[in-house]
Amino acid sequence: MDVTIPDIGDAEDVEVIEICVVPGETVAANDALIVIESDKASMEVPAPVAGTVDKILVALGDVVNAGDAILRMEETSNGEPDAAEARAVEAAEAEHVQPVADGAPRAAETERVEIRLPDVGEAENVSVIEVAVAEGQAVAVDDLLVVVESEKASMEIPSPFAGTVVQVAVGEGDDVEEASLLVVLEAVRTADVATAPTIPTTAPATEPAEPVPPAAKAAQSIETPPEPVTTTAKVYAGPAVRRLARELGVDLATVNGSGARGRILKDDVKSFVKRTMTTPTEGGPAIAPMELVDFSRFGEIDVAPLSRIRARGAVNLHRSWQHVVHVTQHDDFDVTDLEAFRSSLKDEAAAAGVKLTPLPFVMKACVRALQRHPQFNASLDPGVTSLIFKRYHHIGFAVDTEDGLVVPVVRDAGGKGVYELAREIARLSEAARTKKLKPDEMRGGSFTISSLGAVGGTGFTPIVNAPEVAILGVARLDTRPVWDGAAFVPRKILPVSLSYDHRAINGAEAGRFVVDLGQLLGDFRRLAL
Numbered sequence: 001m002d003v004t005i006p007d008i009g010d011a012e013d014v015e016v017i018e019i020c021v022v023p024g025e026t027v028a029a030n031d032a033l034i035v036i037e038s039d040k041a042s043m044e045v046p047a048p049v050a051g052t053v054d055k056i057l058v059a060l061g062d063v064v065n066a067g068d069a070i071l072r073m074e075e076t077s078n079g080e081p082d083a084a085e086a087r088a089v090e091a092a093e094a095e096h097v098q099p100v101a102d103g104a105p106r107a108a109e110t111e112r113v114e115i116r117l118p119d120v121g122e123a124e125n126v127s128v129i130e131v132a133v134a135e136g137q138a139v140a141v142d143d144l145l146v147v148v149e150s151e152k153a154s155m156e157i158p159s160p161f162a163g164t165v166v167q168v169a170v171g172e173g174d175d176v177e178e179a180s181l182l183v184v185l186e187a188v189r190t191a192d193v194a195t196a197p198t199i200p201t202t203a204p205a206t207e208p209a210e211p212v213p214p215a216a217k218a219a220q221s222i223e224t225p226p227e228p229v230t231t232t233a234k235v236y237a238g239p240a241v242r243r244l245a246r247e248l249g250v251d252l253a254t255v256n257g258s259g260a261r262g263r264i265l266k267d268d269v270k271s272f273v274k275r276t277m278t279t280p281t282e283g284g285p286a287i288a289p290m291e292l293v294d295f296s297r298f299g300e301i302d303v304a305p306l307s308r309i310r311a312r313g314a315v316n317l318h319r320s321w322q323h324v325v326h327v328t329q330h331d332d333f334d335v336t337d338l339e340a341f342r343s344s345l346k347d348e349a350a351a352a353g354v355k356l357t358p359l360p361f362v363m364k365a366c367v368r369a370l371q372r373h374p375q376f377n378a379s380l381d382p383g384v385t386s387l388i389f390k391r392y393h394h395i396g397f398a399v400d401t402e403d404g405l406v407v408p409v410v411r412d413a414g415g416k417g418v419y420e421l422a423r424e425i426a427r428l429s430e431a432a433r434t435k436k437l438k439p440d441e442m443r444g445g446s447f448t449i450s451s452l453g454a455v456g457g458t459g460f461t462p463i464v465n466a467p468e469v470a471i472l473g474v475a476r477l478d479t480r481p482v483w484d485g486a487a488f489v490p491r492k493i494l495p496v497s498l499s500y501d502h503r504a505i506n507g508a509e510a511g512r513f514v515v516d517l518g519q520l521l522g523d524f525r526r527l528a529l
């Protein structure tokens with residue numbers, strides 16, 4: 001027989017997200033065959049009868065609709081209800097008649113029961129995060145109906161009775177409080193109900209020895225601790241959990257469920273990720289991924305995609321942050337004389353069409369310091385076995401653009417005078433801001449300067465632009481009172497912060513580099529030495 005997708009309400013074009021069986025597998029009636037998922041919910045398509053799977057007609061990711069054939073199976077006759085029994089079971093279903101172990105259906109009382117949210121303690125802002133049932137669906141005792149979540153915990157609301165869902169009074173995202181109506185059940189009450197879980201109305205009247213029907217599995221697992229779910233074929237989890245697992249790239253088949261009957265909860269997925277990520281590996285403990293928080297639960301939000309520059313920059317910065325052993329050395333340079341010199345050049349520079357900011361002077365001095373301290377103009381090989389010294393001095397500088405940070409490179413900065421450097425900086429930053437930089441103008445840097453001087457601040461810790469090994473952060477120069485041994489005198493002070501890769505450079509070397517740079521900027525004539 002062909003098994004088809006049942007009526008799935010308003011949902012159309014639902015996706016096959018899980019195939020729970022393989023050809024040749026024996027299934028009991030009601031065993032999950034596949035799981036489909038719409039935008040709002042996921043749903044297991046159960047085996048209508050016990051039998052053997054012959055052929056699977058869909059693949060993961062296929063889009064299906066009600067009536068589509070998903071699987072071909074052969075109904076088993078051994079131990080299965082014969083046609084008459086099957087009809088009796090159907091009749092029992094229709095009239096809420098409870099089949100019992102001896103196969104003789106007997107009438108059961110049905111009663112409308114309202115399932116309301118129980119006492120949720122101190123919890124505030126409780127909302128529905130998962131609705132696990134649909135109207136018309138048959139449920140067994142302890143089947144999950146709804147999952148609610150407060151700011152601190154999530155809570156499953158199971159069905160206290162077997163029966164049929166006649167109304168689902170909440171939707172995902174609804175806010176609820178104690179006693180809110182969740183689900184209305186047409187509950188089946190029999191004498192057995194009080195003492196044992198009710199066999200769902202769809203269970204076969206005569207239980208075959210093997211395979212074990214789902215109702216029996218349910219009964220077993222209520223009495224004994226739930227078996228961990230370990231096979232891909234039998235993942236038991238709701239849509240929200242499946243969505244979370246997909247977002248985090250977790251294979252649910254490898255997660256043990258701690259919920260009723262081995263159901264996988266969100267917390268199980270999170271603990272799994274945490275365990276996996278913190279299991280020490282060769283390179284040390286890995287880092288657990290950030291969780292996606294639904295901020296809209298706390299207030300209005302806007303979501304803007306990152307520009308490609310920002311997204312790529314984020315990846316590069318993160319990589320550098322993880323690989324480079326960062327140390328930042330701070331210093332204040334007395335640049336009073338340099339500032340006097342720069343002011344004196346203003347008219348001349350303007351006549352030459354150049355804007356002389358402190359940056360080209362800093363760049364010029366950096367090249368000289370790099371020549372004297374070549375390990376700052378180097379890269380570590382990825383295996384961290386050698387230092388690659390560069391004989392060229394291509395200096396990158398960070399440019400703030402509306403799309404994010406861009407780092408153009410001034411080539412052979414050592415061979416250029418301050419005016420020429422100023423022109424190059426102006427040209428490249430203009431090109432960066434108007435998106436006209438050529439790829440070659442962003443490659444090959446051997447050292448980077450990040451100047452926030454025009455913006456402000458007294459210091460910051462720049463991230464090394466790996467595979468370079470050092471970066472100079474320049475903050476805003478200011479006039480400060482400095483003690484000259486006899487009195488406080490006003491001096492122009494330029495705060496700088498040198499971040500470096502401690503794997504390639506040791507602290508004393510960094511100290512010497514910074515002192516040297518300070519002397520060069522303190523007395524620019526030293527560049528001639």
Ligand code: CAO
Pocket residue numbers: 356357358359360397398399400401405425429450451452453454455462463474475476477478494
């Ligand atoms: N202290 C005080 N004033 C400074 C200064 C400093 N350290 N550096 C520059 N200024 C002044 C300049 O003299 C100029 O003043 P005037 O307009 O009076 O002449 C003004 O600030 C603006 O300078 P600028 O920004 O036009 O030029 P620049 O050479 O200093 O910098 C550039 C060029 C491209 C680096 C800069 O425009 C920029 O984008 N900076 C941001 C870099 C950034 O985002 N870094 C952080 C990266 S995260 O690591």
